[in-house]
Amino acid sequence: MNKPELLVTPAKVTDIQPLIDAGATAFVIGEEQFGLRLAGAFTRSDVKEAVATAHLANTKIYVAVNAIFHNERMDAVDEYVAFLAEVGVDAIIFGDPALVMIARDFAPNIPLHWSTETTGTNYITCNYWGEKGANRAVLARELSLDEVIEIKENADVAIEVLVHGMTCMFQSKRTLIDNYFNFQQKQLPKVTEREFAYLHDKERDTKYPIFQDRNGTHIMSPNDVCMIEELSELMEAGVDAFKIDGVMKESSYLIAVTKLYRKAIDLFAEHPDDYEVYKSEMYKEIEALQPANRPLDTGFYFKETVY
Numbered sequence: 143m144n145k146p147e148l149l150v151t152p153a154k155v156t157d158i159q160p161l162i163d164a165g166a167t168a169f170v171i172g173e174e175q176f177g178l179r180l181a182g183a184f185t186r187s188d189v190k191e192a193v194a195t196a197h198l199a200n201t202k203i204y205v206a207v208n209a210i211f212h213n214e215r216m217d218a219v220d221e222y223v224a225f226l227a228e229v230g231v232d233a234i235i236f237g238d239p240a241l242v243m244i245a246r247d248f249a250p251n252i253p254l255h256w257s258t259e260t261t262g263t264n265y266i267t268c269n270y271w272g273e274k275g276a277n278r279a280v281l282a283r284e285l286s287l288d289e290v291i292e293i294k295e296n297a298d299v300a301i302e303v304l305v306h307g308m309t310c311m312f313q314s315k316r317t318l319i320d321n322y323f324n325f326q327q328k329q330l331p332k333v334t335e336r337e338f339a340y341l342h343d344k345e346r347d348t349k350y351p352i353f354q355d356r357n358g359t360h361i362m363s364p365n366d367v368c369m370i371e372e373l374s375e376l377m378e379a380g381v382d383a384f385k386i387d388g389v390m391k392e393s394s395y396l397i398a399v400t401k402l403y404r405k406a407i408d409l410f411a412e413h414p415d416d417y418e419v420y421k422s423e424m425y426k427e428i429e430a431l432q433p434a435n436r437p438l439d440t441g442f443y444f445k446e447t448v449y
Contacts, residue, residue, distance in 0.1 A: 303384065311363055368440070
């Protein structure tokens with residue numbers, strides 16, 4: 143059985159080697175002005191270092207260029223894509239069709255991964271973007287397991303799914319946190335880089351992480367998806383890449399979770415009966431790592447969660 147790629151989003155370049163040692167085989171990184179909801183901001187020198195580190199270990203670096211772009215930013219995108227081609231990244235992740243045209247001119251040999259987070263919901267759309275030049279589709283988080291398997295059976299491109307981490311529920315290009323404090327005539331609190339605030343739903347006693355960056359405001363799910371007990375059908379279907387999202391995660395947590403998913407993938411591929419025996423134990427190990435305010439669930443794979 144072919145093993146899926148184990149794709150992780152690190153917060154900083156120094157996390158890449160420990161994550162390789164933990165079993166990751168690919169990474170998503172990027173610069174905040176070009177990529178959405180990154181686990182950390184990577185400078186150009188960071189990208190170069192990440193590529194060198196990953197390629198020494200025969201692993202891959204994908205760079206997110208999936209922000210929502212307006213006219214005044216297009217020249218910068220051209221130049222950034224040319225830079226990515228120069229340093230030899232392994233793929234560019236895009237949502238805006240403009241990236242397909244730009245890549246043809248500035249990075250014709252770099253593979254493209256189509257990712258909009260919301261519209262990857264059927265195999266026809268996946269194949270449409272395959273015809274336009276993408277070789278992978280990143281599926282929407284709101285799909286059931288049956289829908290994912292049906293897409294994989296009919297897709298002409300590689301398929302990537304989220305198996306662990308938080309999901310985005312809402313994005314606005316408006317700076318909603320700034321706007322709120324301005325309306326309240328209050329000073330915006332000083333926070334450290336990429337620190338999260340929370341929306342509190344008192345009726346459900348739920349807190350939704352919310353953060354603001356140069357791409358706007360993002361409201362995230364109150365739970366973390368965890369599919370470590372449910373990998374068998376995804377692997378049997380031949381899903382090509384499993385993603386662990388590192389947004390709002392400490393390095394130690396991400397490394398520990400990556401090790402457990404590496405173990406789970408290898409067990410099912412080589413000794414499926416052992417996977418069935420040990421999968422609940424691996425889940426409990428992740429559960430023990432979870433912050434108290436971040437319960438685990440299976441997202442929409444089994445329609446257990448409605449946000």
